[in-house]
Amino acid sequence: MKVQIHLPFFSACNLKSVRFWFFAAVLLQNAVAHEASAQLVTIPVETQHNALILQAGAKKDLKIIYFGKKLANQKEYELIPSGSKQIEDGTELLNSAYTPAGSRNLFEPAISVTHADGNNSLDLRYVKHDFQSISDGVSLLTILLKDPVYNFEVTLFYKSYFKEDVMEQWAVIRHQEKGDVVLQKYASANLHLKAGSYWLKQYHGDWAKEMQPEETKITHGIKTLDSKLGTRANLFQPSVFMVSLDKPATEDEGTILYGAVEWSGNFRVDLEVDQQDNLRILAGMNNYASAYTLKANQDFVTPAFLYTLSSQGKGLASRNLQQWARNYKLLDGKGTRLTLLNNWEATYFDFNEDKLAGLLKDTRKLGVDLFLLDDGWFANKYPRNDDHAGLGDWQENKQKLPNGISSLVKEAQGNRVKFGIWLEPEMVNPKSELYEKHPDWILKQPQRAEHYFRNQLVLDLSNPKVQDFVYQIVDGLFTKNPDLAYIKWDCNAVVYNIYSAHLKNQNHSYIEYVRGLYKVLEKIRAKYPLVPMMLCSGGGGRVDYAALKYFTEFWPSDNTDPIERIFMQWEYSYFYPAISSANHVTDWGKQPIKFRTDVAMMGKLGFDIVVSKLSATDLEFCQQAIKTYNEVKPIIWQGSQYRLSDPRENSVASMFYINPEQSAGIIFNYLVNNRYDEGSKLPIRLKGLDAAKKYRLKEINLYPGTNPGIDEGKTYSGDYLMKIGFNPVVNASRASVVLKLEAL
Known part of the structure; x- marks a missing residue:
């Protein structure tokens, strides 16, 4: 569309005036534009x-x-x-x-x-x-x-x-x-x-x-x-x-x-x-x-x-x-982590000093760094023999542990392993002395019937007195047992009928609870800056980077079936590094011990098994696997992670970790589809290599008595491995294959 402007006839005399106003308008327009530009930030x-x-x-x-x-x-x-x-x-x-x-x-x-x-x-x-x-x-x-x-x-x-x-x-x-x-x-x-x-x-x-x-x-x-x-x-x-x-x-x-x-x-x-x-x-x-x-x-x-x-x-x-x-x-994100043996699957709530002494010997025999005593070690009036009682009463149970935690710490030192302990300090069972003495410390509506999640209620961490109580639980354990080496911090309940007897404004309850939790954790870390702590919340119910400022690792799920864990750990890895993921070998699932161990090695390795019931060959495998893991864990923890084959799209899951120098890597491969004749039918292309370097592949973490299923004598360029790939030969008889890649 054209716009025509018609001007009246001007004489030569007033033409100068037109020119003046025209140039004045242009200057004004430029000045306005300049002012607008000057105001733009x-x-x-x-x-x-x-x-x-x-x-x-x-x-x-x-x-x-x-x-x-x-x-x-x-x-x-x-x-x-x-x-x-x-x-x-x-x-x-x-x-x-x-x-x-x-x-x-x-x-x-x-x-x-x-x-x-x-x-x-x-x-x-x-x-x-x-x-x-x-x-x-x-x-x-x-x-x-x-x-x-x-x-x-x-x-x-x-x-x-x-x-x-x-x-x-x-x-x-x-x-x-x-x-x-x-x-x-x-x-x-x-x-x-x-x-x-x-x-x-x-x-x-x-x-x-x-x-x-x-x-x-x-x-x-x-x-x-x-x-x-x-x-x-x-x-x-x-x-x-x-x-x-x-x-x-x-x-x-x-x-x-x-x-x-x-x-x-x-x-x-x-x-x-x-x-x-x-x-x-x-x-x-x-x-x-x-x-x-x-x-x-x-x-x-x-x-x-x-x-x-x-x-x-x-x-x-x-x-x-x-x-x-x-x-x-992440707390100590560039540091190290402790491998451990947990007693939960072995004993649940049913243990005493003699049983634990045997498990401490098993810890040494297995070859891990630490023994972790899980739930059930505390409370006397309402002993913690199941999940219905005892939460909040954090005194050693005299029937189970007549000589207290300190005797177990010494026993662990005698076996040349460290000792850690489970806590759930934010929670309380209605069947507890704490509940009887301090009903005002608990988040619950005074006008409503109590409603429980896992038979427990939540303490009111907006209350400074409760914050001090929770801090003293941890500090008291360390004061009595300076060599205590690990805390598993659990949180198994959600909040029903929220009401804080401490707060005047109930609209602040949800926010001030979390702020109170952080105050406690800040205080703990000020005094115990480097003690490893696992963030557990019935599994991954609380993991986030505000919490991970205070914890060295988190527990992804109570579901430790290795097939399920492959899928879960895959998704968690998009947001959290391997060093932060606590993965335990347990008796969940029907896979052999090698498969379960290989999956747990894709993070911070732990065990929750009955060592005394392992066959001699299974025990030998676990002992060697821990040694292998200690050699390669820097690559897994600090290396770059590449997902090679997605378990949701393929019959084989493949995950690769490579060190910053591109000179060494670990490839985990698993069969996740047990239908007939499934496996790695085609090569899996690697990522993140130096195309000009020459590499050799070696199968590691082999079960005793088995031979490598790949040709370990060949060398490949990084260019070849990224464009063509390598077949790890995964099938029903080789359901879990771990390869180590090394530059020549």
Whole structure:
């Protein structure tokens, strides 16, 4: 369409005037454009391969204008908004970096508040930002947002890890209003993604069925992942997820975002596709039954939301996250771990000093580092002989252990092994002295009938007295037994009928419980910084990176059937490194001892078997397997992990770990389909090798009396192994094959 402008006839005299006004208009237009440009604040947050670009314009709305591969020229980020020709955004907040409720916003907010005067609206405008270098490769961006009407502010934090392409994001909320403000919602992060379509991979489960994956296309509207369990929050719905852009990502192709909420209580993730077909992700604590009253000049700090973006599929994203965890988050992530023998499968609650003395000798005979005494060692008035009584009464049971834990620690030292112990310090049985003495220490509604999960209730960790009690349980054990070497920290119940006798505001109960737990763990770690502790919650019911700051490892599931564990450990490995996964050899499943041991070696190895009932050959195998494991565990724990053959898509599962020098690796191969004539019919292509190096493959962890099923005399180039592959010869008679790869 052409627009014609008709001007009246001008004489030569007034033509000069026309020229003057024309040039004046051009200058004015340029000045306006310059002023708008000067008011534009563009804030790039870059990692090695990615960039998150924030921008505030003349109205000071902070927006996300880009999240993807970084550009070579930072100045060109400012050009990105001009390329979008989407339908108009009437709110001007669709791509907000932290969306407030009640003003112009029409979509799911990141934050919603009720001001001291009862007003429910909030408007957040950019004030300033600051970059800070924390250490080599780690930076922190802070952005201050304020409401122009109310004395209310939010500071956004973006902690970036350059080499790992990982980001942690959280918010600090504060006000100086004349009265209390009620926070109705308080997300940690508010992401905005642009793509043609979006695919969500989420997880669900239950006891012994953890980490069951589902992948679906995200349609318009809101998809919410959340937990309202209080404790053991990940039981039904883990707080980790993946989002693929444009199409479902594969192991090595596609753009994918991994997300994880670093919070051990109720969490919430909202995924909303808006009318412009963009995806908004809001993640943090669940605001369910948790409207939080914030007093003036107090900080409300949200937990971190963790995410990483990969343009080369799921495998790279997982390796980035694993490396980040080992370097920065997991307790002693670059350190070592103890192999152990647990007594649970051998004795359950039925043991005494003589039985345990025999098991301590078996620990030495087996060749592991530590003996772990599980549930059942405590309580006298209501002895812990089953799971109906005793929780909360943490004194040694005099009938079972007349000489106490200290005699067992000495017995362990006499057998040249270490000693560890099981605790469930957050819980109480109604049949206990603690319940009788301190009913006000328990989370329960005074007006409601008690409802139990595994015959127990949850202690009120929002109460400082309860925090001290739980700390003293641990500290008392170490004070009496300085050589105690390991804690298995369990948490088997969820919260029903939540009510805290300590708190005046019951809306704070869910949040203050978790904060109280962290206070206890902080205090324990201040005094005992390096004692190994396993995070157990009926299995993987609590694992997250806020908790893993305090624990060296976690228990993925009570289901230790090795076939089931192959699938579970596969999914966990997308988010957590092998060194953090406690895997035990037990009597679950019908597979031979070699198969069970091989599966458990893909992490931190332990045993929960009756050593005295092993055949001589099985015992010989286990002893040699532990020696083999001690030789190769640095590769498994610190190496790069590559998934070669997916058990959900193939008859053979294959997992590969290789050291940073690309000179040594371990390949685990398992038959997961027992139908007739199934096995590794084709070569399995390796990944992550040096194409120019020459490699040799050797079969390890062989059962006594068996020979290698592969030709160990040949050598292969890395190029050949990655393009053609190698057949580990997995079949019904060789259901588990472990190979060691070494560069010549």
